[in-house]
Amino acid sequence: MSESTEGGSSRLPGGDAGLILGVFFVLYAGFTLIGVVLGLDANGLASTLQRITFFAAVYALLALALNLQWGxxxxxxxxxxxxxxVGVYTMAMLTAPVNPGAGGVPGLGLPxxxxxxxxMLAAAFVGAIAALPALRLKADYLAIVTLALSEIIRITYNSTSLQTFSLAGIKLGTGASQGMSLPTNPVNALFYSNARSPASPPTALGExxxxxxxxxxxxxxxxxxxxxxxVLIAFVGLFYVVLSRVGNSPFGRVLKxxxxxxxxxxxxxxxxxRFKIKVFMLGCALMGLGGILWQGSQSYxxxxxxxxxxxxxxxIALIIGGAGSNTGSVIGGVLFVGLLFEGPTFVRRLVEQLLPLGExxxxxxxxxxxxxxxxxxxxxAFLLGSLDSLRFVLAGVALIYMIQTRPEGLLGHRKEIASSVNLSQREQPVQADGGRPPNESSVAHTADESHGENT
Structure with a gap:
């Protein structure tokens, strides 16, 4: 059964898509109003909405990948x-030029x-290694192992001994703490004759x-x-469709x-x-792709x-939306960015403009x-000036509030039908009086709802 028919969202115009668009509309309206009060021009408003949409998309991508494993x-x-x-650095090392010049990090020069x-394959491989303890470890212990592995990976890439190294006669490197260059944003090639230089003449499409x-x-x-x-929004839609089909497949039902x-x-x-290893590898591959798409807009x-x-x-984004719900993962990413990640900065600027508090x-x-x-x-004035730093406190307060009042998240309460065919919507034979006999599954569903209301 698709998520669009679960719970209350089926009563909304457009189903889950309408719900997501509605959340975006409210968020855009709020930030547009704040931008107008702050005196932003058209370019400032467009840039603000782009930044919010960008982060909402990348957090939605990663929340969807995490939902596959945890939800x-x-x-x-x-x-x-x-x-x-792992995904970003492997991509960078594979695509970096063989002879990067002074100060550059060498790579394989592949497309x-x-x-x-x-x-993605490297992230999946590391995920397979991490999934081996999953056969024996439960809950908190698996969390400790994955957290430790994540820090080992980060410290390894930060090591000066791997800044440049040779592997089977091939020179590679990670750049250590200085980082390494990433391939040029392919979108630039659509608008500029020289994708590496925004100062170059625009293409016909760009003009x-x-x-x-x-x-x-x-x-x-x-x-x-x-x-x-x-492009990121298109990938969010692709992730959503793929993971929805995975969740509704026999494989997904075994995971649940x-x-x-x-x-x-x-x-x-x-x-x-075997199911744990497969889902961990798939989720980690999507996390690697999400990291590549996130960092792909930057130069290093x-x-x-x-x-x-x-x-x-x-x-936090996944908990807000609701674990186990792909729609909740997307909405959780949008709300996290709008209310907790970018919201405090704009609130501070708005209050400073409307209520001058002095130094x-x-x-x-x-x-x-x-x-x-x-x-x-x-x-x-002190708290307002520290609002960007207090973002961590706000995120913690929101997390505690959600866990205490709605641990299942905004959409995590919705039920899914286990069978691949929704029996409640099957065609019923017509009786002699022209009516249809009551559907057993629908009667059971109604009884279940009544029982929930009574409880």
């Missing part, structure tokens, strides 16, 4: 950042598609598109950034059985160990891009001291 199979993977790093596939948006005051860089963001009770799944003859990558906090951000104290003690004379403005 479907119940595998607690806290090493998402590490598998992203970008080969590098992307190689990065037409730039001229169209120049009329409303949107600059070239914003147009190109939006084009790459639209493992999540609910592995002993029962084993007693039914399912080799749960470094180990500092894959700190453990990134994994916890992705978990904020430099220390917490200096901000608290005026409370003795009932002056709360210094403390308010």
């Amino acid at each position: 479907y199979a119940g595998l607690f993977n806290i090493g998402v950042a590490g598998f992203m790093a 970008l598609p080969v590098g992307i596939v190689g990065g 037409a598109v730039f001229g169209l948006f120049r009329v409303i005051g949107i600059e070239r860089t914003t147009v190109v950034d939006w084009a790459y963001t639209l 059985a493992i999540r609910e009770d592995e002993l029962v799944a084993t007693s039914l003859g399912k080799r749960t160990g 990558v470094s180990p500092s891009s894959f700190l453990p906090i990134l994994t916890f951000y992705i978990f 904020a104290p430099n220390t917490f003690v200096a901000a608290v001291a005026p409370l003795a004379s009932l002056d709360v403005l210094p403390l308010f």
Whole structure:
């Protein structure tokens, strides 16, 4: 059964797609209103919405990949950042030029598609290694192993001994803490004659598109950034379709059985160990691809891009939306970015413009001291100035609130029909009086709903 027919979303116009678009519409309306109050021009508004959409797309991608492991199979993977790093660095080493010149990191000089596939395969291979303990470890213990593996990967890429090295006579490198260059954003080739230089003359397509948006005051860089963001949105749709089909397949139903009770799944003859390894490899490959798409908009990558906090951000997005729901994964990524990741910065700018508070104290003690004379403005100014740093606190508060009040997330409560065919929607024979006999499955479903209301 598709997710669009689960729970309350079937009553919304457009189903789950309408729900996702509705969340985006509310988010866009809110940030547009804030931007107008802040005095942003057309290019500023377009750039702001592009940044929000970009991060919402990448967090949705990674939340979907994590949902395959945790939401479907119940595998607690806290090493998402590490598998992203494997995918990105493998792609970078495969595509880096053989002779990069002074200060560059050598690679194999392969085409970008080969590098992307190689990065996904490398992430899947490392995922297979990490999945071996999954045959014996449960819940928290598996989380510890994956977190440790993620840090081992990051520290390895940060090691100076791997800045440049030779493997079977082939020179490679990771750049260590200095990072390494990434291939040129392929979207640039659509708009510029020289994809490596935005200052080069535009192509025929670029000239037409730039001229169209120049009329409303949107600059070239914003147009190109939006084009790459639209590519990410297309990948979100692709991830969603693939994972929905996986979840509704016999393979996906076994994963959900493992999540609910592995002993029962084993007693039914399912080799749960193989299923765990397969789903872990698939999820890690998608995490590697998500990392490649995220970092692909930049010119270089470094180990500092894959700190453990990134994994916890992705978990927060999935918990908000609801584990086990692909629609919830997308909505969770959008809400996390809009309300917790980018929202505090815009709130601070808005309050500073509407309520001039003067210079904020430099220390917490200096901000608290005026409370003795009932002056709360210094403390308010201090907290407002530290709002970007307090983003971690806000994320923690939101996480605790969700766990306490709605541990299943916004959409995690929705039920899925286990069979591949929805028996409640099958055609019923017509009776002599022209009516149809009641469907047993629908009666059972109605009784289940009544029981839920009574409880």
